[in-house]
Amino acid sequence: xxxxxNVWRQKNARDAGGFEKYDCPxxxxxxxxxxxxxxxxxxxxxxxxxxxxxxxxxREGICGMCGFMxxxxxxxxxSGTTVCQLHMRKFKDGDELWLEPWRAKGFPIxxxxxxxxxxxxxxxxSGGFVSVHTGSAIDGNAIPVPKPNADLAMDAxxxxxxxxxxxxxxxxxxxxxxxxxxxxxxLLPQGQPERDRRAINMVERMNAEGFGHCTNIGxxxxxxxxxxxxxxxxxxxxxxLCASFKxxxxxxxxxx
Amino acid sequence: MKLDAHIPEGPIEKKWDTHRFKMKLVNPANKRKFTVIVVxxxxxxxxxxxxxxxxxxxxxxxxxxxxxxxAHSIAAQGGINAAKNYQNDGDSIYRLFYDTVKxxxxxxxxxxxxRLAQVSVNIIDQCVAQGVPFARxxxxxxxxxxxxxxxxxxxxxxxxxxxxxxxxxxYQALERQIGLGKVQMYARTExxxxxxxxxxxxxxxxxxxxxxxxxxxxxxxxxxxTGGYGNVFFLSTNAKGSNATAVWRAHKxxxxxxxxxxxxxxxxxxxxxxDYQSKLTLMSESLRNDGRVWVPKxxxxxxxxxxxxxxxxxxxxxxxxxxxxxxxxxxxxxxAAKAVCDEGRGVGPGGLGVYLDFADxxxxxxxxxxxERYGNLFQMYERITGEDPYKVPMRIYxxxxxxxxxxxxxxxxxxxxxxxxxxxxxxxxDHGANRLGASALMQGLxxxxxxxxxxxxxxxxxxxxxxxxLDHPEVKAALARVNDRTAKLLAIKGKRTVDSFxxxxxxxxWDNCGMGRNKAGLEHNLKRIPELRAEFWQNVSIPGTGExxxxxxxxxxxxxxxxxxxxxxxxxxxxxxxSCGGHxxxxxxxxxxxxxxxxxRFQYAAAWEWKGEGVTPVLHKEALNFEYVxxxxxxxx
Numbered sequence: 001x002x003x004x005x006n007v008w009r010q011k012n013a014r015d016a017g018g019f020e021k022y023d024c025p026x027x028x029x030x031x032x033x034x035x036x037x038x039x040x041x042x043x044x045x046x047x048x049x050x051x052x053x054x055x056x057x058x059r060e061g062i063c064g065m066c067g068f069m070x071x072x073x074x075x076x077x078x079s080g081t082t083v084c085q086l087h088m089r090k091f092k093d094g095d096e097l098w099l100e101p102w103r104a105k106g107f108p109i110x111x112x113x114x115x116x117x118x119x120x121x122x123x124x125x126s127g128g129f130v131s132v133h134t135g136s137a138i139d140g141n142a143i144p145v146p147k148p149n150a151d152l153a154m155d156a157x158x159x160x161x162x163x164x165x166x167x168x169x170x171x172x173x174x175x176x177x178x179x180x181x182x183x184x185x186x187l188l189p190q191g192q193p194e195r196d197r198r199a200i201n202m203v204e205r206m207n208a209e210g211f212g213h214c215t216n217i218g219x220x221x222x223x224x225x226x227x228x229x230x231x232x233x234x235x236x237x238x239x240x241l242c243a244s245f246k247x248x249x250x251x252x253x254x255x256x
Numbered sequence: 257m258k259l260d261a262h263i264p265e266g267p268i269e270k271k272w273d274t275h276r277f278k279m280k281l282v283n284p285a286n287k288r289k290f291t292v293i294v295v296x297x298x299x300x301x302x303x304x305x306x307x308x309x310x311x312x313x314x315x316x317x318x319x320x321x322x323x324x325x326x327a328h329s330i331a332a333q334g335g336i337n338a339a340k341n342y343q344n345d346g347d348s349i350y351r352l353f354y355d356t357v358k359x360x361x362x363x364x365x366x367x368x369x370x371r372l373a374q375v376s377v378n379i380i381d382q383c384v385a386q387g388v389p390f391a392r393x394x395x396x397x398x399x400x401x402x403x404x405x406x407x408x409x410x411x412x413x414x415x416x417x418x419x420x421x422x423x424x425x426x427y428q429a430l431e432r433q434i435g436l437g438k439v440q441m442y443a444r445t446e447x448x449x450x451x452x453x454x455x456x457x458x459x460x461x462x463x464x465x466x467x468x469x470x471x472x473x474x475x476x477x478x479x480x481x482t483g484g485y486g487n488v489f490f491l492s493t494n495a496k497g498s499n500a501t502a503v504w505r506a507h508k509x510x511x512x513x514x515x516x517x518x519x520x521x522x523x524x525x526x527x528x529x530x531d532y533q534s535k536l537t538l539m540s541e542s543l544r545n546d547g548r549v550w551v552p553k554x555x556x557x558x559x560x561x562x563x564x565x566x567x568x569x570x571x572x573x574x575x576x577x578x579x580x581x582x583x584x585x586x587x588x589x590x591x592a593a594k595a596v597c598d599e600g601r602g603v604g605p606g607g608l609g610v611y612l613d614f615a616d617x618x619x620x621x622x623x624x625x626x627x628e629r630y631g632n633l634f635q636m637y638e639r640i641t642g643e644d645p646y647k648v649p650m651r652i653y654x655x656x657x658x659x660x661x662x663x664x665x666x667x668x669x670x671x672x673x674x675x676x677x678x679x680x681x682x683x684x685x686d687h688g689a690n691r692l693g694a695s696a697l698m699q700g701l702x703x704x705x706x707x708x709x710x711x712x713x714x715x716x717x718x719x720x721x722x723x724x725x726l727d728h729p730e731v732k733a734a735l736a737r738v739n740d741r742t743a744k745l746l747a748i749k750g751k752r753t754v755d756s757f758x759x760x761x762x763x764x765x766w767d768n769c770g771m772g773r774n775k776a777g778l779e780h781n782l783k784r785i786p787e788l789r790a791e792f793w794q795n796v797s798i799p800g801t802g803e804x805x806x807x808x809x810x811x812x813x814x815x816x817x818x819x820x821x822x823x824x825x826x827x828x829x830x831x832x833x834x835s836c837g838g839h840x841x842x843x844x845x846x847x848x849x850x851x852x853x854x855x856x857r858f859q860y861a862a863a864w865e866w867k868g869e870g871v872t873p874v875l876h877k878e879a880l881n882f883e884y885v886x887x888x889x890x891x892x893x
Contacts, residue, residue, distance in 0.1 A: 012804070030529040032640075038534055038755070045753045045808065050799050053807055055322060057495040059535045061636065062420055063326040078639075085639050110466055111805045118443065121323050125435035129428035130387045134307040134705045137378070137385035141342060144396025145389075154389040154414060157421060161325055190387040 332419025360688020490762025
């Protein structure tokens, strides 16, 4: 089949950028979307032009490295799927598509479809962990976890940190990402000792990184390739609120 | 050069304890004076960086991805082994040790494997404490599943995303140390050389992949947790970025390369669909717990699977290996699949596939239970192939998955370059000639959490911190080497893309150094690969410059290294005139087609020494002694 691509090309953060059109005449329906871009790139290189820069690594939908907007939808039209696992059989012959990078204040553009998502790492560094040194753990079965809780925690822990939720949100909020980590740990007994300070530190770090607030629009859940639910955001807000009331002076706040 | 594995004295169950007691310690107040460089942030590298920082060392950690959370450990699906015996089914440290040595076809070092089995129990405890959401029973205790090559249930799992959850556990521990300022993290940064001063590793040279800036980082020890080299084959289950550059540069600076020909071909991957194919996708081996593998009895039978009656199907694994059935180890399952396809009984386009059928499991357990166990894998399969495995059997075929070979290391995980360590898949140590399922995660975390943090202290206690500064002539020389190589690559301005060379190399390797190997094919590769390499250096086309975000330049550097490593793999495969584990030399097999080892001649680890461009490398041998698990022909019948 034949696909027309309009791809956002931007040499670096200082460049203004703009769309360029590419004609892809021989697309197989068994190709993944990224394999189609590989073919476009091979052709561009053969013509001595710069290939389209896009992030990708595992191509199995788990590393979270890939992702861009396809005609306004993060990771494209198939729900619960990263762009590397999106296959061309989901498109029709003659389709014209618009590819753009994640656009958010918290994600500066590096080149073309590639953005800097290190803000998400900094949110995790502010509290998305259990403070347990290697070697100090008790026997695994000494911490029983009810199966339903383990399952719910796993639902949240599946987040791959791709940033689609931020890109889809009109407020460029990182609430779904942040709440998935807060929920994962808040649902498990291991996460309880630091539950309050984790909620406060991570939410405040998220705000400091320039992400917007959640206004319950739900675009994030709609595009999330791991189908993380916005009930996690409710849990985060509850934990944040409770923690703010309970807060004692020794809880250190994250400064800008 | 004399290889000394530094295996501690004493009975095997005491070696690690005795060794830990004898090792020198670094005073807690002195630890902060030392800097350890950790390259790679997967299970091994991420766990090591976090743990070393917890101990008080300064750590500089590097990864080429945009975040340490994306290392390819994340893609491991099925699980992690540990000798917990929670199922009361007769498991023990000794049994895990025994299974791993046997599964490795008696080509691993016993002392390392025993230690691995010992610390496996600590890994589960550590990961649970970090909040890894392992699968649970209704009573709240940890659940287990079985895996290939074992008759006990010792595999812990988190749905089909165990690697992801374990890696995120390690990543969270690492981010905590980054937040505390104990780890300096360099993401989107690739290591391009080791700095060796007077024979000792003192630092690395890196390139910032966004700006192109090349710089040196000095440290008192360097640990490489950079994974395996399966991408030599172009098509593999590895991530697109997985590469051998760090280990290959270390090799060129004197680190011997152990058993490069030991490659694991995973039996359950989605078959290739076309020329544009960029990678292969694994379907977890855990599927073989409930899926039954079969092909039609008749060659050339093109009927739809549902139209083939039961008595015209050959459940060949159950037939050939009645006691292990569909759960034979990976090397055995892969070769059996190749054998039936070679007989013309393969299924799907091109006849390169076998069925993995869940119809019986769905009948026995119900679709819901099957979905609970494998739902995400079924979804992934459907996304890629457009077929619904609840209705039609999956089509699978073997694909390159893991490399048991890697940098040769001693019991302390140190390479033959003092101060340079290799951990996880990057080293060669624990899996012999074949790795059992759910053992890669175990080994990565064992090295990172529980082995390297001890053994590196023994070394650091003997060195003066910060002994070599950035102004040392060797540092300048290393920087110049890296810059020259980049300039040379960019100056070629040829006609062929990097990928076209990589695909050609991959095909040579798959055809002649893949599941079946023989003398003629390997000799062909040894002639052809140097020619391809020469063409690469004259005719590769890399657009752009070195001072920008340039993915083609990154790939070119990696492929240049694969073009050298591929040759070494073939050389090793040619010299090893026996079949063992993943290394199957067609000339050496038993009458019923099983691997025929030759213990008399080849019961050793092969460790190759780099001697320079175009010079034949030199083989060193580490004899392997089996005091506890006596080599027999592996039988899963």
